[in-house]
Amino acid sequence: MSSASRLRDRGGFTLVEVLVALVLAVLLGGVIFQVVQGESRFATVQSAREEVQQNSRGALEILASELRAAQGAGLVSADTNGISFLLPRVWGISCGGGTNTALPVIFPAAGGSVFDLNSASGLMGNTGTKAAPVWGPSPNPTASNRARDITLTALNPALGVDGNACASIRSTADASNLMKAYTVGGTNIPIVPAGNTVYLYQLVTYTVDVSNGEYWIYRTLGSGSPQPLAGPIDGANGLALAYYTSAGAGIAAPIADLPTLTTVARIGVTVKTRSRTQGNANLTDTQVTSITLRN
Numbered sequence: 001m002s003s004a005s006r007l008r009d010r011g012g013f014t015l016v017e018v019l020v021a022l023v024l025a026v027l028l029g030g031v032i033f034q035v036v037q038g039e040s041r042f043a044t045v046q047s048a049r050e051e052v053q054q055n056s057r058g059a060l061e062i063l064a065s066e067l068r069a070a071q072g073a074g075l076v077s078a079d080t081n082g083i084s085f086l087l088p089r090v091w092g093i094s095c096g097g098g099t100n101t102a103l104p105v106i107f108p109a110a111g112g113s114v115f116d117l118n119s120a121s122g123l124m125g126n127t128g129t130k131a132a133p134v135w136g137p138s139p140n141p142t143a144s145n146r147a148r149d150i151t152l153t154a155l156n157p158a159l160g161v162d163g164n165a166c167a168s169i170r171s172t173a174d175a176s177n178l179m180k181a182y183t184v185g186g187t188n189i190p191i192v193p194a195g196n197t198v199y200l201y202q203l204v205t206y207t208v209d210v211s212n213g214e215y216w217i218y219r220t221l222g223s224g225s226p227q228p229l230a231g232p233i234d235g236a237n238g239l240a241l242a243y244y245t246s247a248g249a250g251i252a253a254p255i256a257d258l259p260t261l262t263t264v265a266r267i268g269v270t271v272k273t274r275s276r277t278q279g280n281a282n283l284t285d286t287q288v289t290s291i292t293l294r295n
Contacts (some may be wrong), residue, residue, distance in 0.1 A: 055273040056287040059217050059230030059239075064289050066204055067267060072293040073135035074124065074201065075261040079254040081208045081239050083267075086124060086201035094125060095166040095181065096194025103189050104155060104166050105198055106179045121202050121222060122147040123184055125192035133197075136190045138258060147188050150200070155181035208239050217271070234272040234284050242268035267291045 066087050074086035095104035103125070124147070128134030138146050155166055166181035184198075192198055205220040206229075216231030217239050233239060243251040246265035255261055268290050275283040 055230045056271045056285045059273070060269060060271045060287045060289055062219070062229065063206060063217075063269060063271075064291055067269070067291045067293070070293060071124070071135060071199075072265060073262050075255075075264055075293075076203065077254070077256050078241065078243055078261060078264060078267075080241055081236055082206055083241055084203060084205040086122070087204040088124075088199040088201050089121075090200040092182075092198050092200075094192035094194055094196050094198050096192070098189065098191050100189055100191065101185060101187065103184045103192060103198070105182050105184050106166055107152075107182055107200075108179060121200065122150055123186065123189060123198060123200055125190040125198035126196040127190050127192055128196075129193075130196065137188050147186055147190060149186045151185040153183045153185065155183055206239065208233070208236055214274075230271070230273060232274045234274050238272045238274070240270040240272075244268070265293055267293065 067083075067085070069088055070085045071088070074088075076084040076086065078084075090107055092105045092107040095106060098104060103123070124135050124137075126133040127136045184200075190198075202222045203220075204222075205226075207218045207220070207226065208215055209218050209226070210216075211228065211231070214232035215235055215238050217229045217233060218226040219229040220226045231238075241253065243253060243255065243264045244266040245251060245263050248266075251260065251264060255264070268288070270286065270288045272284055272286040
């Protein structure tokens with residue numbers, strides 16, 4: 001066999017075959033790159049969507065749960081992008097026989113000891129009847145006639161006139177002895193008839209403010225500093241509040257006077273958050289709910 005024949009028998013790729021293989025490899029690589037890039041974009045969008053949904057739902061759940069606990073007579077101020085109200089922390093029963101500086105009350109045994117009394121806390125009580133409650137004093141935390149400088153002193157139900165009154169109520173209201181008698185001291189304490197409901201509260205305020213160029217929902221509890229709750233939200237109206245009477249009529253905000261505040265029976269809440277994930281700043285999520293206040 002000649003040398004030329006042996007060379008031909010070795011085989012190999014021609015230049016055309018090599019070029020075709022290169023073109024196919026480039027096309028296949030491009031397809032794979034597009035698939036991977038698409039999956040990455042999808043994962044980023046999903047992450048951004050979960051982020052805004054968690055922010056909006058979390059903020060709405062906290063605000064809604066606290067508003068549902070609030071009394072209608074406990075609203076302090078109401079605006080389209082913010083609200084202040086008295087959040088009940090400990091509920092109790094008046095023993096009666098109180099004065100404007102002291103009221104014997106039955107609270108859960110653990111309630112009085114864990115409640116944080118400060119400049120933004122106080123006492124509200126039903127000074128009317130159970131059928132027609134009249135809550136007092138004024139819920140406005142800046143008003144001079146609000147119950148303030150609150151103190152709690154444990155009572156021995158077996159001692160004193162007030163103690164005997166509390167012992168009688170406790171024996172009927174809580175046979176398991178899980179309630180405890182206290183004297184609520186302070187200034188402008190409401191005179192609440194025996195058997196009527198009272199509660200210790202903390203002032204809660206929700207506002208919208210700007211941080212590093214972004215709008216956030218802030219929450220202030222008691223006398224503390226405003227703390228960021230959720231964000232960024234979609235501008236100043238990322239938290240939107242609407243107010244209605246029991247008949248469904250809208251009430252124009254802002255509302256600051258107490259007679260109008262006491263007519264608020266339902267609050268519509270809208271929270272719209274914006275994504276912070278890179279490349280998805282325009283992705284938003286909106287959550288809406290309606291809260292009916294206690295009477």
